[in-house]
Amino acid sequence: MADIFTPWQMKDLAIPNRLVRSATWEGLADADGAPTHELINALADLAEGGVGLIITGYAYIAPEGLGLPKQTGVHIDALVGPLTRISDAVHKAGGLVAMQIVHAGGQTKSKWIGQKPVGPSALVNPAFGEEVAEMSLMQIEDTIEAFAMAAARVKAAGFDAVQLHGAHGYLINQFLSQATNQRTDDYGGTPAKRARFAYEVLAATRQAVGPRYPVFIKLNSEDFVEGGLTLEEGVAVAQGLSQRGIDAIEVSGGGPAAGKLSPSRVVKEAADEGYFLPNAVAIKKVVSCPVICVGGWRSRSEVEKALDQVDAVALSRPFIRQPDLANRWKAGEEKATCISCNQCFSVGMKQGLGCGQELKKQEKEQG
Ligand SMILES: Cc1cc2nc3c(=O)[nH]c(=O)nc-3n(C[C@H](O)[C@H](O)[C@H](O)COP(=O)(O)O)c2cc1C
Numbered sequence: 523m524a525d526i527f528t529p530w531q532m533k534d535l536a537i538p539n540r541l542v543r544s545a546t547w548e549g550l551a552d553a554d555g556a557p558t559h560e561l562i563n564a565l566a567d568l569a570e571g572g573v574g575l576i577i578t579g580y581a582y583i584a585p586e587g588l589g590l591p592k593q594t595g596v597h598i599d600a601l602v603g604p605l606t607r608i609s610d611a612v613h614k615a616g617g618l619v620a621m622q623i624v625h626a627g628g629q630t631k632s633k634w635i636g637q638k639p640v641g642p643s644a645l646v647n648p649a650f651g652e653e654v655a656e657m658s659l660m661q662i663e664d665t666i667e668a669f670a671m672a673a674a675r676v677k678a679a680g681f682d683a684v685q686l687h688g689a690h691g692y693l694i695n696q697f698l699s700q701a702t703n704q705r706t707d708d709y710g711g712t713p714a715k716r717a718r719f720a721y722e723v724l725a726a727t728r729q730a731v732g733p734r735y736p737v738f739i740k741l742n743s744e745d746f747v748e749g750g751l752t753l754e755e756g757v758a759v760a761q762g763l764s765q766r767g768i769d770a771i772e773v774s775g776g777g778p779a780a781g782k783l784s785p786s787r788v789v790k791e792a793a794d795e796g797y798f799l800p801n802a803v804a805i806k807k808v809v810s811c812p813v814i815c816v817g818g819w820r821s822r823s824e825v826e827k828a829l830d831q832v833d834a835v836a837l838s839r840p841f842i843r844q845p846d847l848a849n850r851w852k853a854g855e856e857k858a859t860c861i862s863c864n865q866c867f868s869v870g871m872k873q874g875l876g877c878g879q880e881l882k883k884q885e886k887e888q889g
Contacts, residue, residue: 526540541835541837542573542576543575543836544838547580547870548561548594549874554601555598555601557607564845565608566614568617569616577619578619580593586625587624587627588634596621601675605675620683621685623685623686627693628645628652629778639654641657645702659707662719665693682736683738684727684735685738686723687740691777691778700750720759738771740772741759741760741805743757743798743801744776747777773801773816786839786864788864797818799828799831802814802832814835816838819837819858822851822856
């Protein structure tokens with residue numbers, strides 16, 4: 523069994539332990555996409571709680587790429603100043619912070635973005651039910667450039683790394699998956715052509731941030747929808763990204779269209795934990811970068827076992843309920859108290875990042 527509290531490296535970035543806060547949409551930005559005090563405080567709390575690396579909730583790289591209301595933006599230069607307040611606060615609290623950047627593609631609503639959602643192909647998005655407009659080659663080029671410019675802003679705002687969102691049915695994943703990509707040009711068809719968008723986003727991002735800045739990805743290993751990305755295809759994409767210089771891969775799977783096989787599954791007992799570990803291990807075999815496994819980690823001992831096979835683990839829901847979980851595990855506690863009720867999603871919509879069980883308790887106490 524490996525020790526959770528040993529350091530590791532993502533490129534030149536020395537990360538003090540093997541626990542990562544996986545990207546978690548906070549619903550705590552203002553209408554312009556700028557972080558509120560609540561968001562900055564929540565991320566500083568996580569740093570104080572001892573987690574090795576914090577990944578922010580997904581931040582949108584272009585206005586039409588927004589995925590949910592009250593989402594943080596990184597689409598304009600004017601946000602560099604406000605975003606710097608996040609990195610300053612996390613660093614002051616002794617932590618490290620990466621920003622996850624995303625284009626939602628067809629996985630959004632026209633009422634939120636003020637136009638028809640765009641994606642690789644003109645299909646109805648299976649999760650959001652809206653018709654998607656097929657991106658032109660010029661739109662694809664502009665979007666690759668928008669990822670690169672957003673990454674440059676992340677670096678300028680003092681973040682320690684940038685994470686591309688290549689999972690959960692968002693735009694990069696939409697290109698990878700035959701279920702959402704039926705293009706007949708160089709961006710669709712064979713698995714290699716479907717991966718081209720992801721590879722070009724990585725290349726443009728690398729160009730924008732330079733060779734030493736850590737660029738990593740959260741990647742679907744498998745979509746769990748009919749006609750979607752298979753594990754074999756997911757492993758090949760991971761290998762392709764590794765060959766092209768990605769600095770780490772966080773392995774996930776599924777998306778809003780995957781039903782029970784979603785990225786945020788129900789975890790009742792130890793056997794339910796780490797549900798993407800087999801996929802992460804398959805990817806670890808073919809890449810030369812560190813592999814982070816996300817999905818359902820709840821017990822210190824299960825994480826310790828997993829660390830024999832992957833480099834780090836990432837958690838989302840347990841850190842919403844217990845931002846100091848890393849320090850608790852360091853002090854010898856065994857289990858997170860998260861019950862994976864997934865009410866955090868509706869709390870986020872209502873009032874911003876919070877635990878449904880905690881909210882219930884508070885409401886009861888207040889009578
Ligand atoms: C409220 C909420 C918001 C989330 N937002 C994001 C996000 O912005 N980006 C992302 O990649 N995953 C997001 N996820 C998925 C988590 O990062 C994670 O992959 C998933 O919940 C499984 O990990 P867990 O069992 O530790 O929660 C979110 C999950 C929750 C519960």
